[in-house]
Amino acid sequence: MPQKKLKLADLAKLAGVSTSTASRALNDNPIIKLETRERIQQLAKTHNFSLNAAASRLRLQKTKVIAVLINLDAETEQSIDDPFLLKVVSDINLAVNRQGYELLLSNSFMAGEDWHGYFIDGRRADGVIVVGQGKQQALIERASEAGMPLVVWGDPKTEADYVIVGSDNFLGGKVATQHLLDKGCKKPLFLGEPEHAELGERYKGFRNAIELAGLADQAQLLKIDITSQAAYDSINRKLRSDGLDFDGIFACSDMVALGALKALKERYVSIPNDVLIVGFDDIAMADVSSPSLTTVKQDTKKAGELLVEKLLAQLAGEAVTSSQLAISLVERQSS
Amino acid sequence: MPQKKLKLADLAKLAGVSTSTASRALNDNPIIKLETRERIQQLAKTHNFSLNAAASRLRLQKTKVIAVLINLDAETEQSIDDPFLLKVVSDINLAVNRQGYELLLSNSFMAGEDWHGYFIDGRRADGVIVVGQGKQQALIERASEAGMPLVVWGDPKTEADYVIVGSDNFLGGKVATQHLLDKGCKKPLFLGEPEHAELGERYKGFRNAIELAGLADQAQLLKIDITSQAAYDSINRKLRSDGLDFDGIFACSDMVALGALKALKERYVSIPNDVLIVGFDDIAMADVSSPSLTTVKQDTKKAGELLVEKLLAQLAGEAVTSSQLAISLVERQSS
DNA sequence: CGCACTATTGCAAACGTTTGCATTAAGTTC
DNA sequence: GAACTTAATGCAAACGTTTGCAATAGTGCG
Numbered sequence: 224m225p226q227k228k229l230k231l232a233d234l235a236k237l238a239g240v241s242t243s244t245a246s247r248a249l250n251d252n253p254i255i256k257l258e259t260r261e262r263i264q265q266l267a268k269t270h271n272f273s274l275n276a277a278a279s280r281l282r283l284q285k286t287k288v289i290a291v292l293i294n295l296d297a298e299t300e301q302s303i304d305d306p307f308l309l310k311v312v313s314d315i316n317l318a319v320n321r322q323g324y325e326l327l328l329s330n331s332f333m334a335g336e337d338w339h340g341y342f343i344d345g346r347r348a349d350g351v352i353v354v355g356q357g358k359q360q361a362l363i364e365r366a367s368e369a370g371m372p373l374v375v376w377g378d379p380k381t382e383a384d385y386v387i388v389g390s391d392n393f394l395g396g397k398v399a400t401q402h403l404l405d406k407g408c409k410k411p412l413f414l415g416e417p418e419h420a421e422l423g424e425r426y427k428g429f430r431n432a433i434e435l436a437g438l439a440d441q442a443q444l445l446k447i448d449i450t451s452q453a454a455y456d457s458i459n460r461k462l463r464s465d466g467l468d469f470d471g472i473f474a475c476s477d478m479v480a481l482g483a484l485k486a487l488k489e490r491y492v493s494i495p496n497d498v499l500i501v502g503f504d505d506i507a508m509a510d511v512s513s514p515s516l517t518t519v520k521q522d523t524k525k526a527g528e529l530l531v532e533k534l535l536a537q538l539a540g541e542a543v544t545s546s547q548l549a550i551s552l553v554e555r556q557s558s
Numbered sequence: 559m560p561q562k563k564l565k566l567a568d569l570a571k572l573a574g575v576s577t578s579t580a581s582r583a584l585n586d587n588p589i590i591k592l593e594t595r596e597r598i599q600q601l602a603k604t605h606n607f608s609l610n611a612a613a614s615r616l617r618l619q620k621t622k623v624i625a626v627l628i629n630l631d632a633e634t635e636q637s638i639d640d641p642f643l644l645k646v647v648s649d650i651n652l653a654v655n656r657q658g659y660e661l662l663l664s665n666s667f668m669a670g671e672d673w674h675g676y677f678i679d680g681r682r683a684d685g686v687i688v689v690g691q692g693k694q695q696a697l698i699e700r701a702s703e704a705g706m707p708l709v710v711w712g713d714p715k716t717e718a719d720y721v722i723v724g725s726d727n728f729l730g731g732k733v734a735t736q737h738l739l740d741k742g743c744k745k746p747l748f749l750g751e752p753e754h755a756e757l758g759e760r761y762k763g764f765r766n767a768i769e770l771a772g773l774a775d776q777a778q779l780l781k782i783d784i785t786s787q788a789a790y791d792s793i794n795r796k797l798r799s800d801g802l803d804f805d806g807i808f809a810c811s812d813m814v815a816l817g818a819l820k821a822l823k824e825r826y827v828s829i830p831n832d833v834l835i836v837g838f839d840d841i842a843m844a845d846v847s848s849p850s851l852t853t854v855k856q857d858t859k860k861a862g863e864l865l866v867e868k869l870l871a872q873l874a875g876e877a878v879t880s881s882q883l884a885i886s887l888v889e890r891q892s893s
Numbered sequence: 894c895g896c897a898c899t900a901t902t903g904c905a906a907a908c909g910t911t912t913g914c915a916t917t918a919a920g921t922t923c
Numbered sequence: 924g925a926a927c928t929t930a931a932t933g934c935a936a937a938c939g940t941t942t943g944c945a946a947t948a949g950t951g952c953g
Binding site: 228229273277278280291306310313316320327328329330332337339341451481482485489507508510512513515 | 615675
């Protein structure tokens with residue numbers, strides 16, 4: 224039988240002290256005699272007492288909650304199922320907890336258009352981590368201007384007045400493409416969506432490497448949604464219409480790379496002999512696929528920590544700047 | 559410049575009404591004249607007003623939040639990165655939002671041992687969805703007995719006094735194994751962890767199919783952690799020590815199947831000619847891998863909806879029972 | 894015209910914390 | 924022993940909603 228919930232006043236009565244003393248004791252306030260503090264903390268434990276977070280938040284004007292807002296373009300349909308995105312969220316979750324905060328998982332559907340109002344004024348969270356810049360950054364802009372504590376996972380090169388943490392996408396794209404060229408690729412193909420902030424940088428890196436090699440007129444761009452299905456379909460369509468007129472693919476994500484890989488294998492195009500493939504992200508599948516996938520690794524663990532750290536620094540009133548995470552090429556069988 | 563936050567009283571003053579009227583107007587209480595209601599709602603919108611959720615929760619004793627508790631065995635190290643788990647969470651998220659609730663993402667690290675105290679007494683959430691029974695169910699038991707509104711994603715056949723939603727794992731295991739046998743498999747191997755609630759049922763299904771076929775003495779069990787790495791390693795080890803003494807694998811999850819697949823391919827074992835493989839879950843990768851993976855599909859979308867629905871029903875005081883989701887075999891190239 | 898009734902609004906209490914300030918008790922100093 | 928300091932605790936207000944009840948104004952009816 225669930226007994227009635229204790230409130231702080233009840234606990235205080237049990238301990239024979241006032242509510243204020245009980246409150247201070249639970250918060251380990253040294254103004255309370257050590258012995259009293261320990262006694263009350265012990266009592267709280269034996270009675271399974273927990274503070275009412277709602278009351279506490281109301282009084283403190285702080286929630287100890289960080290919201291993670293997954294910001295997907297409805298149109299582009301990058302699925303929330305993308306393992307990489309979920310991995311990022313999961314790593315943020317760990318970092319958030321390590322700092323003693325809780326994680327409110329949200330999305331643009333719940334938060335509406337006025338993020339500042341919803342999260343901050345609404346006292347749902349103390350700050351927000353936005354995952355994904357998407358193509359349209361107006362809402363981020365707006366929330367930032369309204370003074371919402373905010374860190375964005377995206378491309379740190381973006382000209383913006385909010386703080387961004389992300390990989391060096393340009394360099395990643397360049398390194399990946401350079402790797403293709405080193406392996407003998409002469410007719411490289413970029414698979415992705417250059418309009419998108421992060422992917423756009425990867426494309427720029429691709430272009431840069433190619434121009435340096437003087438292969439600009441051999442390079443191709445295939446614009447697709449960021450899903451393996453889209454990649455599979457578009458490679459199939461391309462093979463049918465143009466034949467095999469490329470010998471290397473730099474895919475904007477591993478999921479895209481794997482979709483392309485599948486389409487090619489089904490048509491008996493040999494990887495890496497006929498076509499080299501490099502992906503981006505280094506999701507778990509990259510290692511398990513066959514051939515395993517050469518890819519540009521993004522350090523999501525570090526990213527999670529940095530995102531949270533910077534957000535908390537903002538909450539503490541410190542000035543914070545964007546930062547860029549190093550990427551690394553992981554060579555596997557597909558190249 | 560972020561202007562100072564409006565409270566309900568300020569909004570009321572702007573509208574020239576009392577706080578009570580403003581409150582009722584925002585909640586669309588028909589006791590307030592329609593015209594007044596609309597005027598105030600409009601005013602709230604233009605001023606980007608949002609209610610203070612902390613205050614509201616304190617007053618109402620309700621949070622409109624559902625916590626999702628990811629319950630992993632620390633020992634088994636089934637990674638939170640498992641794409642299937644994340645997919646389940648993501649589908650729960652959608653369902654939760656659709657019902658107008660928010661999602662608090664949590665884990666046993668944050669919640670400690672007294673889940674009821676932490677979530678319910680602490681007014682962090684109105685109810686909890688636990689993802690994964692794990693091997694040790696004592697904490698779930700305890701929270702349930704304390705009266706915590708609760709639904710568990712797990713195996714619905716488990717004898718328990720809390721509500722469980724999950725796939726028909728026994729049937730899934732049986733169907734998968736039957737499929738292996740139909741395709742000519744004579745020496746089947748189960749890859750997984752039979753101690754685990756859901757996986758145990760899959761193993762029982764495996765055994766059942768095998769015994770019906772009179773192949774009990776040909777069957778093998780390889781106990782491993784639920785990661786593709788563990789699968790890869792253990793298959794390699796087994797090939798080295800025993801050689802290829804099996805001709806079909808039923809893997810307890812797709813990630814495990816893919817790890818095994820990789821190990822086999824590296825040793826030039828032909829799939830599906832020499833060894834048939836069937837997985838479980840139907841994650842996105844199953845379709846993209848090559849050969850693509852035959853697997854038992856779990857309907858996570860339906861699961862998410864059902865979990866949330868049942869939890870809300872509990873909150874509404876209705877009696878709720880466990881339920882089992884239909885599975886389906888998805889035949890692909892690996893068998 | 895008085896009465897009852899309805900429609901609409903406002904008053905004030907309550908939800909459970911936290912904390913500035915006041916209070917008490919005990920010890921210290923001259 | 925009075926005046927003062929220090930240590931420990933308690934009082935009461937405040938955080939911003941929601942809602943039972945009271946109050947007011949307007950309406951219809953006999």
